[in-house]
Amino acid sequence: MNNWQPSQARSLTSQQTIAVLPSKVLVILAWLLVLGTGLGCTRQHVASPLGSRSYAQRLHHLEQADSLRNFSSGLRLSAAEEQANRRLVALRQQALAHYDSIHFFPPARNFYRGRHQLYASRLYHLLQTMPKGGVHHLHPGAGGSPWWMVQRAVREPNCYVFWQPDRGPYLKGELHFFRAGEVPPGFVAAQELQRTVPGFGAQLHALLTFDERMSHDSVDVWREFEKRFQRVGGFTGYQPVFEDMAVATFDSLVADGVQHVELRTGLSGSLYDLHHPAGSFPADSIIRYYQRAGQRVQARQPAFTFKLIYADLRFKTTEQIQRSLRTAFRLHRRYPSVVAAFDLVAHEDAGHPTRYFQEVWRVRDSLTAATGVQLPLCLHDGESTWQHVHNVYDAAVLGSNRIGHGFNLAFFPAAEDLVRKQNICIEVSPLSNQLLDYVGDLRLHPAHTWIRRGVQISISPDDPAIFDYVGVTPDYWSVFLAWELDLRDLKQLALNGINYSYLDAAEKQRALAAWQLDWQRFVARLNQST
Numbered sequence: 001m002n003n004w005q006p007s008q009a010r011s012l013t014s015q016q017t018i019a020v021l022p023s024k025v026l027v028i029l030a031w032l033l034v035l036g037t038g039l040g041c042t043r044q045h046v047a048s049p050l051g052s053r054s055y056a057q058r059l060h061h062l063e064q065a066d067s068l069r070n071f072s073s074g075l076r077l078s079a080a081e082e083q084a085n086r087r088l089v090a091l092r093q094q095a096l097a098h099y100d101s102i103h104f105f106p107p108a109r110n111f112y113r114g115r116h117q118l119y120a121s122r123l124y125h126l127l128q129t130m131p132k133g134g135v136h137h138l139h140p141g142a143g144g145s146p147w148w149m150v151q152r153a154v155r156e157p158n159c160y161v162f163w164q165p166d167r168g169p170y171l172k173g174e175l176h177f178f179r180a181g182e183v184p185p186g187f188v189a190a191q192e193l194q195r196t197v198p199g200f201g202a203q204l205h206a207l208l209t210f211d212e213r214m215s216h217d218s219v220d221v222w223r224e225f226e227k228r229f230q231r232v233g234g235f236t237g238y239q240p241v242f243e244d245m246a247v248a249t250f251d252s253l254v255a256d257g258v259q260h261v262e263l264r265t266g267l268s269g270s271l272y273d274l275h276h277p278a279g280s281f282p283a284d285s286i287i288r289y290y291q292r293a294g295q296r297v298q299a300r301q302p303a304f305t306f307k308l309i310y311a312d313l314r315f316k317t318t319e320q321i322q323r324s325l326r327t328a329f330r331l332h333r334r335y336p337s338v339v340a341a342f343d344l345v346a347h348e349d350a351g352h353p354t355r356y357f358q359e360v361w362r363v364r365d366s367l368t369a370a371t372g373v374q375l376p377l378c379l380h381d382g383e384s385t386w387q388h389v390h391n392v393y394d395a396a397v398l399g400s401n402r403i404g405h406g407f408n409l410a411f412f413p414a415a416e417d418l419v420r421k422q423n424i425c426i427e428v429s430p431l432s433n434q435l436l437d438y439v440g441d442l443r444l445h446p447a448h449t450w451i452r453r454g455v456q457i458s459i460s461p462d463d464p465a466i467f468d469y470v471g472v473t474p475d476y477w478s479v480f481l482a483w484e485l486d487l488r489d490l491k492q493l494a495l496n497g498i499n500y501s502y503l504d505a506a507e508k509q510r511a512l513a514a515w516q517l518d519w520q521r522f523v524a525r526l527n528q529s530t
């Protein structure tokens with residue numbers, strides 16, 4: 001039947017042709033005619049869409065309807081932006097054609113397999129200069145450059161590294177500061193290791209970061225991830241380097257085009273120094289160090305701003321989290337311009353579900369009722385590929401202003417509707433999601449579908465120091481190509497970084513004014529590029 005052509009049926013209906021044909025052929029012909037007539041009838045009832053005007057119109061309507069649902073459809077580009085967009089899209093198409101020609105599309109592969117392509121691309125260097133508004137999702141112990149940590153460690157006389165195979169509570173590469181004479185067995189001064197171990201810096205760096213050898217089983221990846229936090233904990237918690245590290249983290253983001261940063265941090269007082277054990281530095285001191293770090297960055301970059309989101313671990317008991325919430329509430333009232341919101345973090349599949357802490361959320365309601373002050377929730381929910389991990393329902397119902405990751409939101413369409421209706425912004429960390437094995441090919445990242453359905457998102461790097469990159473441009477580069485974004489989408493992402501931040505109205509206005517100037521310069525640069 002594949003060769004059946006309507007023209008054959010038409011030509012064979014003539015009496016003259018039938019008269020000269022043998023009877024067997026006539027039987028077949030008669031059968032074919034019946035079938036042909038049947039096909040003809042079908043065609044009369046269902047008009048072929050091909051070639052008709054309605055086909056083109058219907059396609060246009062569908063495309064138009066989808067385009068209107070896009071998360072950036074509310075933005076109108078200026079003539080200069082339109083011109084810049086044409087250049088940017090041409091550059092994107094060139095890049096896609098190149099990856100097609102080498103049969104290797106980096107955002108579809110593991111970051112470590114494709115990152116040399118990323119760093120070598122013109123697009124990467126261009127996107128680095130793009131003013132990105134704000135980063136909403138960053139953990140300060142892993143927010144800066146891993147090399148900064150290694151270089152600082154070997155400069156500090158009291159910094160020691162556990163330099164034996166993992167043993168007892170210690171991991172090889174674990175950093176800690178000790179007074180001479182109090183160094184546990186197995187720890188060696190970083191300065192001595194630097195002198196005596198060839199390639200020590202690179203070896204330590206490898207122990208503090210992920211690389212392509214990382215396991216692809218998500219449970220093991222989390223184990224490895226937590227090991228890296230353990231290795232750096234004694235360094236990031238050392239009070240004498242704390243403020244400098246915050247400055248270095250902020251600087252690395254500013255250099256990457258980020259104007260505003262929101263850090264998730266436990267202000268529970270885990271800092272120590274050589275004379276004071278962990279817990280000796282209260283939250284007020286830690287906030288002061290952050291404030292001073294912010295001022296040091298602002299001295300060079302006046303538009304820079306930051307906020308802290310008080311974050312505790314979802315493994316803890318209700319009583320512990322309740323205490324944390326009360327502390328966060330007190331700090332939010334005392335430092336309203338610094339401590340902005342409350343969150344629970346850590347491996348979501350393994351920790352308590354958000355509704356386990358119902359009593360905590362009740363306490364939050366009563367504290368709000370008693371004081372008239374509201375501590376916003378910014379819940380780290382939905383970082384899972386399981387349907388039974390349904391914390392995004394809780395985040396939406398509890399009125400979380402933003403949701404950290406929200407990765408499995410698509411499993412819960414009613415929650416997704418609520419997210420859209422309540423204008424909740426999802427903090428998307430594409431490379432973190434890939435490297436922690438929630439998704440492989442970034443074209444299939446769920447945020448690709450959210451933005452096509454009008455869900456607002458922002459882009460953050462989560463833990464770049466552990467993932468062995470700096471800033472957030474690698475995330476932008478990956479999704480720009482994987483989701484085939486354009487300048488309007490990038491502008492929406494950058495604006496979302498400010499508009500969905502915890503800056504107050506006046507701060508937002510100032511931030512937007514500063515960002516607008518940078519954006520105009522970026523657009524002009526794009527238009528001047530050849």
Ligand SMILES: [Zn+2]
Binds near residue numbers: 137380
């Ligand atoms: Zn996170």
